[in-house]
Amino acid sequence: MLPTTSADLIPGDLIQLDHQATTPCHPLVVQAMKPWWEQEWGNASSRQHRLGLTAAAAVASARHRLASHLGVEDDELIFTSGATEANNLALLGHARARAKAEGRCGHVITLATEHHAVLDPMHQLQREGFALTVLRPQDNGLIDADMLNDVLRDDTQMVSVMAANNEIGVVQPLRALADLCRSRGITLHTDAAQAFGHLRLNRDELGCDLISLSAHKLNGPKGIGALVKRRGVSIQPLFWGGGQEQELRPGTLPVPLIVGFAAAADLAHADLETWQQQLTLLRDRLWQGLKSRHPQLEMNGAHQPRLAHNLNITIADVSGVRLHRCLKRSLACSSGSACSRGEPSHVLQAIGRSRREAEASLRLSLGRTTTAAEIDRAVDVISACINQLHGS
Ligand SMILES: Cc1ncc(COP(=O)(O)O)c(C=O)c1O
Numbered sequence: 001m002l003p004t005t006s007a008d009l010i011p012g013d014l015i016q017l018d019h020q021a022t023t024p025c026h027p028l029v030v031q032a033m034k035p036w037w038e039q040e041w042g043n044a045s046s047r048q049h050r051l052g053l054t055a056a057a058a059v060a061s062a063r064h065r066l067a068s069h070l071g072v073e074d075d076e077l078i079f080t081s082g083a084t085e086a087n088n089l090a091l092l093g094h095a096r097a098r099a100k101a102e103g104r105c106g107h108v109i110t111l112a113t114e115h116h117a118v119l120d121p122m123h124q125l126q127r128e129g130f131a132l133t134v135l136r137p138q139d140n141g142l143i144d145a146d147m148l149n150d151v152l153r154d155d156t157q158m159v160s161v162m163a164a165n166n167e168i169g170v171v172q173p174l175r176a177l178a179d180l181c182r183s184r185g186i187t188l189h190t191d192a193a194q195a196f197g198h199l200r201l202n203r204d205e206l207g208c209d210l211i212s213l214s215a216h217k218l219n220g221p222k223g224i225g226a227l228v229k230r231r232g233v234s235i236q237p238l239f240w241g242g243g244q245e246q247e248l249r250p251g252t253l254p255v256p257l258i259v260g261f262a263a264a265a266d267l268a269h270a271d272l273e274t275w276q277q278q279l280t281l282l283r284d285r286l287w288q289g290l291k292s293r294h295p296q297l298e299m300n301g302a303h304q305p306r307l308a309h310n311l312n313i314t315i316a317d318v319s320g321v322r323l324h325r326c327l328k329r330s331l332a333c334s335s336g337s338a339c340s341r342g343e344p345s346h347v348l349q350a351i352g353r354s355r356r357e358a359e360a361s362l363r364l365s366l367g368r369t370t371t372a373a374e375i376d377r378a379v380d381v382i383s384a385c386i387n388q389l390h391g392s
Contacts, residue, residue: 033256178207
């Protein structure tokens with residue numbers, strides 16, 4: 001059974017609304033991993049004794065279950081240390097392989113609102129001689145196929161567009177983008193770190209060639225993720241070693257983390273729709289509660305299509321530093337990505353917010369254990385801080 005209150009998972013009475021940074025590992029996931037740390041500690045590449053073979057069987061089972069959730073074949077899933085590595089492997093690996101095959105560095109495209117784990121490898125490709133277009137989405141955070149079409153070139157080799165945004169939660173129209181890319185022979189990568197386990201993702205329905213995943217955004221362990229690679233899409237490895245993962249990602253497989261990743265994905269998919277409906281109600285209760293008390297608040301990003309557990313708001317007339325200082329003791333939330341090096345959100349600035357507005361913004365992200373009582377407390381706490389800052 002899933003725990004129903006945060007008290008089951010999180011000590012203390014800090015209201016936890018920062019689940020897009022990471023989530024607590026689910027107790028059933030911890031339980032599923034336990035034997036693989038202790039009794040069954042074999043190396044999945046050791047084929048000559050039972051410990052190794054048992055570990056290999058556990059990896060095979062986890063791989064199969066994860067692949068099934070995405071509608072792909074088992075050998076299309078490559079385990080990595082997380083979505084950061086999966087993005088680097090996909091973007092650097094594919095662009096370099098393609099440049100080698102075609103004898104030239106081509107053109108690559110991404111969005112200004114991507115996570116740094118996409119933007120930084122894209123800038124690395126630019127340093128290596130690829131032409132890079134960073135496309136600014138509309139003010140609601142979304143792009144469409146026409147906007148992408150406008151920046152395609154004859155030499156465009158790869159496009160990377162995230163499935164769901166980690167700060168403003170908007171869900172991009174991947175299918176339409178994939179149809180366009182496919183008609184032009186362009187590889188489409190998506191960073192689905194925030195979407196997997198929250199939206200049903202079928203690779204063929206999405207039409208993507210490369211998909212990056214992370215376990216710790218869906219109540220799985222930190223330090224494990226995967227790259228889903230369509231058969232026939234070439235990638236060069238980023239490093240070399242013992243030949244694991246089809247020689248694309250060598251290194252001893254972290255069996256307990258892989259088992260935990262699959263257990264978390266199974267749990268997330270078991271009640272995905274019910275859970276999403278519940279989160280939508282809670283998220284809307286949070287928004288309506290805040291908006292009714294402070295009509296000047298603005299929501300960042302389109303209300304739909306959006307992840308059910310995300311709300312991002314700007315409180316334009318207060319100081320961001322003072323707002324976050326005021327909230328800190330009672331509420332865990334953020335002003336942007338946990339991987340933003342302390343800078344005001346580049347995502348919010350890309351959708352038209354000033355630096356000052358970006359600083360005075362809150363990303364409020366709900367989790368599996370968030371309750372209506374916590375939402376009401378969060379409304380009270382945020383509202384009290386806004387009133388205090390207005391009064392001072
Ligand atoms: C959209 C997105 N991509 C990539 C990452 C990095 O994932 P990981 O921590 O698994 O490397 C994150 C996590 O913050 C994310 O939100």
